[in-house]
Amino acid sequence: MLKRYLLAPGPTPVPSEALLAMAMPIIHHRSPDFLPVLDAAKKGLQWLCQTKSDVLILCSSGTGGMVGSVNNFFSPGDKALVINAGNFGERWTKICNAYGLEVSELKLDWGSAVRPEDVEKALRKDPNIKGVFVQASETSTGVYHDIQAIASIVKKADNTILLVDAISALVAHDLRMDEWGIDVLIGGSQKGLMLPPGLAFVGISDKAWKFADTAKCPRFYFNFKKERETLAKNQTNFTSPVTLIIGLNECLKLLQKEGLDNAFARHARLAGATREAVKAIGLELFSRESHSNAVTAIKSPEGLDGQEIYKNLRVKYGITAAGGQGQARGKIFRIAHLGYADTFDIITAIAGVEMVLKSMNHPVKLGTGVAVAQELLMK
Numbered sequence: 001m002l003k004r005y006l007l008a009p010g011p012t013p014v015p016s017e018a019l020l021a022m023a024m025p026i027i028h029h030r031s032p033d034f035l036p037v038l039d040a041a042k043k044g045l046q047w048l049c050q051t052k053s054d055v056l057i058l059c060s061s062g063t064g065g066m067v068g069s070v071n072n073f074f075s076p077g078d079k080a081l082v083i084n085a086g087n088f089g090e091r092w093t094k095i096c097n098a099y100g101l102e103v104s105e106l107k108l109d110w111g112s113a114v115r116p117e118d119v120e121k122a123l124r125k126d127p128n129i130k131g132v133f134v135q136a137s138e139t140s141t142g143v144y145h146d147i148q149a150i151a152s153i154v155k156k157a158d159n160t161i162l163l164v165d166a167i168s169a170l171v172a173h174d175l176r177m178d179e180w181g182i183d184v185l186i187g188g189s190q191k192g193l194m195l196p197p198g199l200a201f202v203g204i205s206d207k208a209w210k211f212a213d214t215a216k217c218p219r220f221y222f223n224f225k226k227e228r229e230t231l232a233k234n235q236t237n238f239t240s241p242v243t244l245i246i247g248l249n250e251c252l253k254l255l256q257k258e259g260l261d262n263a264f265a266r267h268a269r270l271a272g273a274t275r276e277a278v279k280a281i282g283l284e285l286f287s288r289e290s291h292s293n294a295v296t297a298i299k300s301p302e303g304l305d306g307q308e309i310y311k312n313l314r315v316k317y318g319i320t321a322a323g324g325q326g327q328a329r330g331k332i333f334r335i336a337h338l339g340y341a342d343t344f345d346i347i348t349a350i351a352g353v354e355m356v357l358k359s360m361n362h363p364v365k366l367g368t369g370v371a372v373a374q375e376l377l378m379k
């Protein structure tokens with residue numbers, strides 16, 4: 001038997017409280033049983049997103065939330081500024097192109113974080129830009145973009161909204177939607193929220209709702225204005241993913257018990273220990289600056305294939321981490337510390353990496369990284 005450890009940046013492990021709740025018989029989504037369930041989920045998500053605005057609950061993976069955020073707020077021909085620093089930045093461009101938006105990219109080397117002043121320059125150069133699209137945590141590179149600084153810039157432009165893909169950042173990073181002025185904040189269930197895949201969340205500011213009034217992109221399944229009206233009645237437009245929403249309430253309860261600040265601090269602590277441990281093994285981080293608290297991307301050592309490291313972790317030791325995506329495939333591997341994660345997930349991951357590297361004849365003294373992680377995680 002090989003015991004399995006899920007240490008990927010989505011899907012992430014689901015706590016037993018949620019698993020048990022999701023094993024209950026199905027309730028009907030139009031019955032009175034469901035109304036308090038959705039009401040609790042709605043309020044819990046507002047707490048998590050630090051907003052008084054509506055947070056829609058969609059039945060889709062996270063990308064559905066991104067798609068809906070393009071076709072509900074924009075019209076074909078509208079100008080979009082996409083911060084493209086990795087696989088998910090690229091996805092924003094692809095979605096905007098699919099709906100006929102005119103995209104200009106702030107394209108960065110993978111591993112870099114955007115400089116907020118470059119966003120300011122781009123907006124000054126073209127005041128007709130209607131949407132700025134960014135990731136909070138770029139999961140493919142392990143980079144965190146400075147959302148607070150970017151929001152303070154976009155906030156000043158009356159005709160521009162900021163859309164943040166926080167699918168891997170939610171729960172791992174402090175993202176203050178109202179205080180900072182994030183207009184559209186997108187989350188997904190299978191990352192920091194510790195649920196199975198299948199839900200997307202979209203928080204929407206008053207400024208963004210005004211964009212929805214004039215947006216002409218075609219839409220049907222993701223119709224945010226209709227979804228908002230239905231949500232006010234504690235319903236969703238189409239059949240609600242009742243099981244996942246019941247699980248969501250359990251995970252929100254766990255997070256509320258921990259406290260938001262403690263959840264952010266836990267992720268920062270785990271991420272920091274992971275980074276120091278891999279450096280102690282002699283490995284290099286792929287993210288050059290501003291690191292994600294959700295996932296650490298690590299360069300595979302000279303002569304070793306990142307996909308092989310990832311594969312060996314899984315096959316030899318049952319540890320499902322992640323390889324590289326797109327242009328980073330083979331060059332890196334990634335370890336997540338996201339959601340239902342704590343001290344011994346990091347110890348397990350680092351111990352596994354050391355053992356795999358040694359087995360691949362890379363010089364590593366077993367226990368080096370583990371010791372560093374232990375020291376840091378005792379604090």
Ligand SMILES: *Cc1c(COP(=O)(O)O)cnc(C)c1O
Nearest residue numbers: 010061062063088139167168188
């Ligand atoms: C996982 C992820 C997505 C995509 O989510 P799906 O649930 O696979 O659609 C988008 N953006 C980021 C930053 C992610 O980490």
